[in-house]
Amino acid sequence: MQMAMFYQCNNLRLVGLKVVDSPNNFITLMGGTQIELSNLDIQAPENSPNTDGIEIAGSTSVFVHDSHVASGDGCIAINNHARDGGDGFARNISFENITLSNVSNPILIDQYYCPNRSCSFGGAEKTAVKISEITYKQIIGTTTTDAAIFFNCSRVQPGCTNIDVDQVNITSIVPGRQTYARCVNAHGTQKQIFK
Template sequence: MCVFCLIHYRRVFSTVYFFYIHACTYVTSFVITVKAFLRAWDDLCGATGGRPTLVIPHGKEFLLSPLSFKGPCKSKNLWIQLQGTLVAPGSMNAWDDNNKEKWIQFMQVNGLTIYGGGQIDGQGKIWWDYCQALSFHSCNNLRVSGLQHVNSQKNHISINGCNDVDISHLKITAPEESPNTDGIDISASNHLQIHDSFIGTGDDCVAINGFSSYINISRVLCGPGHGISIGSLGKGGAYETVEEVHVEDCTFKGTMNGARIKTWKGGRGYARKISFERIRMINAGNPIIIDQTYVNRMAAASRDVEISDVSYKGVIGSSTDARAVYFNCGDGAGCRNIVVEDVEMTSAVAGKQLFAVCNNAHGTSSADRSPRVPCLLP
């Protein structure tokens, strides 16, 4: 791996500012790399007119230690055109212990668009369980599109405390056995659109955590991985909420789970107004699952995160598990207003019959579909 010495400069075409980072010579330390990116960011963030754009050129690799791009910025619209490749250090000695939680971080930057067909390479295995590859904190009006993310250290993309986010046309990959490599991890964020993307990792393709709402996910191919998950919620008795999550026109291929909601026993709060519509399962495990005892370390607790108003409509395909529908709700109020309509699943194993298992789930279900869900029938 070569590390490039970088310089930055600007060109002005009409009212458009371009800040270029380009390779000039080889060096043995990537300190210069980080400083050059931060100098270019300072100019970009301080620009006031036109369409300020930072260009990271095609055909170049830039080795980066952890760095943060901080706002607020003067312009309400900033653009980063990533055409080259950003690469994490290949040695644990390259990072100090204080910088292992996040690799590339944007904080309090509004009106940011990142696009361009480039790649973000987290260098995978040595960093699994350590840090988030690309994270956004308190970034409103955020757009991310057209990028490739490979071998993240932990979460590929983390969205926290953001409002009005559109993520599209991404390719996110990590080995199936890689731990905690969520594709997109969302927390405390609202009004997100995730669409037209491929996500195949070792954990959740999309994870939606507490205090998030109005999340729309469409035309996503998920697999391998652990499916699209609400939660987990209520860890250690915590109060957390998720609502207005809608997943449609998505495919799960070879995933450990499909459409999943998971909460801890003893948690507080709610998950409600959630829908999965026009979903295709291809050899997926646990295609439809609600688990209110995801981790049952507070078995004596009588309370649960309340789950209600959840619908599964038009879910078709094949299941690797005979138990294709599993509603494992708590002993208290259970799960309320669960709707299962037009679900038509077959077994991935020839001749095996599918079935549903319910515990304290209440709602309605189509009577003539497979598998039948007796607990929800009138």
């Protein structure tokens, strides 16, 4: 059950919404275009499972800004809800000017994602969203996990291409502990990472 589901909504503008403790995803966007979400305040305990803050599927031209998202799962999740592989893609996406606070897995692309462990061997990989032209810029803050960036991209699909990471400084909440980036089949550029 989603708190709010918007199906095939075009020119949607959602401003100033505050939601707390959704039993599942807070906001789900499916099949819309020209969507603007701003000044949102989304909150769930860090140990609450399956509480994506904003889930985007089959939508284009989505702009999220000036918002606070603290959820037990993905803050912003981009998913493929197509029945067959090859139909889903995520491209031309920018994550900029973001401050993180004690986040687990802050920057994550996982084309092997399989909820509830219900996928057959290789099933998640075959239906992976095709990912390209993704920018992470001016992201700072702290993480509870050692992997500040993890790109886990498929060998079956084209994987992840044209990923640009610039001015990212994510440090551990444990003083002196090092964070790292791990990339599997991801292609792109990095500049000024982990100052």
